[in-house]
Amino acid sequence: MSEFLTPYLKKIEPYTPGEQPRDMQYVKLNTNESPYPPSPLVKQAISEEEVDKLRLYSDPELKDLIAILAKYHSISTRSIFCGNGSDEVLAMSFMAWGGRCGVAYPDISYGFYPVYANVFNLDSQVIPLDEAYKLNIADVKLDGKMLVFANPNAPTGLSVSLNEIENVLKNNSDSVVIVDEAYVDFGGVSAVELINKYDNLLVVRTFSKSRQLAGARLGYAIGSEQLIDDLNRVKFSINPYNINRLTCIAGVSSVSDNDYFEMCVDKVINTRAHMTDSLRKLGFDVLESNANFVFAKHSSMSGRDIYSALKEQGILVRHFNKERISDFVRITVGTDEETTVLIDKLKLILGEC
Ligand SMILES: *Cc1c(COP(=O)(O)O)cnc(C)c1O
Numbered sequence: 001m002s003e004f005l006t007p008y009l010k011k012i013e014p015y016t017p018g019e020q021p022r023d024m025q026y027v028k029l030n031t032n033e034s035p036y037p038p039s040p041l042v043k044q045a046i047s048e049e050e051v052d053k054l055r056l057y058s059d060p061e062l063k064d065l066i067a068i069l070a071k072y073h074s075i076s077t078r079s080i081f082c083g084n085g086s087d088e089v090l091a092m093s094f095m096a097w098g099g100r101c102g103v104a105y106p107d108i109s110y111g112f113y114p115v116y117a118n119v120f121n122l123d124s125q126v127i128p129l130d131e132a133y134k135l136n137i138a139d140v141k142l143d144g145k146m147l148v149f150a151n152p153n154a155p156t157g158l159s160v161s162l163n164e165i166e167n168v169l170k171n172n173s174d175s176v177v178i179v180d181e182a183y184v185d186f187g188g189v190s191a192v193e194l195i196n197k198y199d200n201l202l203v204v205r206t207f208s209k210s211r212q213l214a215g216a217r218l219g220y221a222i223g224s225e226q227l228i229d230d231l232n233r234v235k236f237s238i239n240p241y242n243i244n245r246l247t248c249i250a251g252v253s254s255v256s257d258n259d260y261f262e263m264c265v266d267k268v269i270n271t272r273a274h275m276t277d278s279l280r281k282l283g284f285d286v287l288e289s290n291a292n293f294v295f296a297k298h299s300s301m302s303g304r305d306i307y308s309a310l311k312e313q314g315i316l317v318r319h320f321n322k323e324r325i326s327d328f329v330r331i332t333v334g335t336d337e338e339t340t341v342l343i344d345k346l347k348l349i350l351g352e353c
Helices: 007-011 040-045 050-053 063-074 088-103 112-119 164-171 225-238 247-256 258-281 303-312 336-353
Strands: 080-083 103-106 123-125 146-150 177-180 201-206 219-223 283-286 295-298 328-332
Touching: 007 123, 040 247, 050 247, 063 080, 063 247, 080 225, 088 112, 088 146, 088 177, 088 219, 088 225, 112 123, 112 303, 164 177, 219 225, 247 258, 258 283, 258 295, 258 336, 283 336, 303 328, 303 336
Parallel strands: 103 123, 103 146, 146 177, 177 201
Antiparallel strands: 080 219, 201 219, 283 295, 295 328
16 A cells, blocks of 8 residues: 555455466356356457457447347337446446435445445445345335345345335335346346336346356446436546447347357256255255355355365355355356366265364
8 A cells, every 4th residue: 555545545445356366277166257158159240350440449339239238128228328347337326326325235245335335435324134144125214325236136146026126116216226137147037127117226237147258347237318327427437438349249249149148048047956956965055046156055164164175176166254154155156067076076075074
């Protein structure tokens, strides 16, 4: 830290991303990436000609990308905003709406929410999950605060019903409500259908989890024209060319290949079912996941020890050193083959303790 740092930034704790090790080949089940490559259409579209065009700025209005996303969601192009990963969409949302009355988010959820609240110096209301790790928001009172939550939630994989979301929107019409749907394609119910009914709703999506493009950095938001205008006001004040040309092309190609998208999502859902079964047979307590990961704990071994033992065996999973969930590990659903390796190693590990 330098002596020049803005004083309040000295106290913030940045987000800790999952490990991306380069030292050896791990079975990588720690950051909820897709185990499958992007659609073949993505590879075809990123041609030498397009690489040459990198000398030119990308389209600040993102017309092609927004057009195909609007079509995909059957919604107006004026209801879509794209960001450099949904992390950027979320950061810009905190900037746009957090400064009015503050922000609210669950105690156990995506680790970036408290980081954004701190880096933008916002008042926070933390909503505790119940004993079963469920988020009960039906009678939350926001008093104008912006609410953000992941649905399905991370790292639990549990969902909130559309009915509950609608109640929050109705009872808190003075608050922006952000539903982070990073994992919705794996079995959640989307709130997109409520967009035209509630002008205080913003749904955030990403290409990182269900569209095989984590490294391309692409996310987007769907909301009323007014909310989208607010986000554009922030974007055009920070980084108008926020999505690079190759990522634009990759995004358009990905959305245009719906068969491939559905095939990959179906495979993950099938693997998740058999992974959940196998873990339960080994004595794990596994939460019912609607996402591309499972959250599991074992009565005979701590989360930290399972994480370490698996790492020694060449498998990376995620452990959160956090109250209430430190017994758990979060395991990304990979391929069937990766799951077989995982289960075999766990048998070995549990046999030894
Ligand atoms: C992975 C994740 C994101 C970030 O996605 P990017 O688009 O890669 O920035 C946002 N929210 C949740 C809940 C996530 O799990």
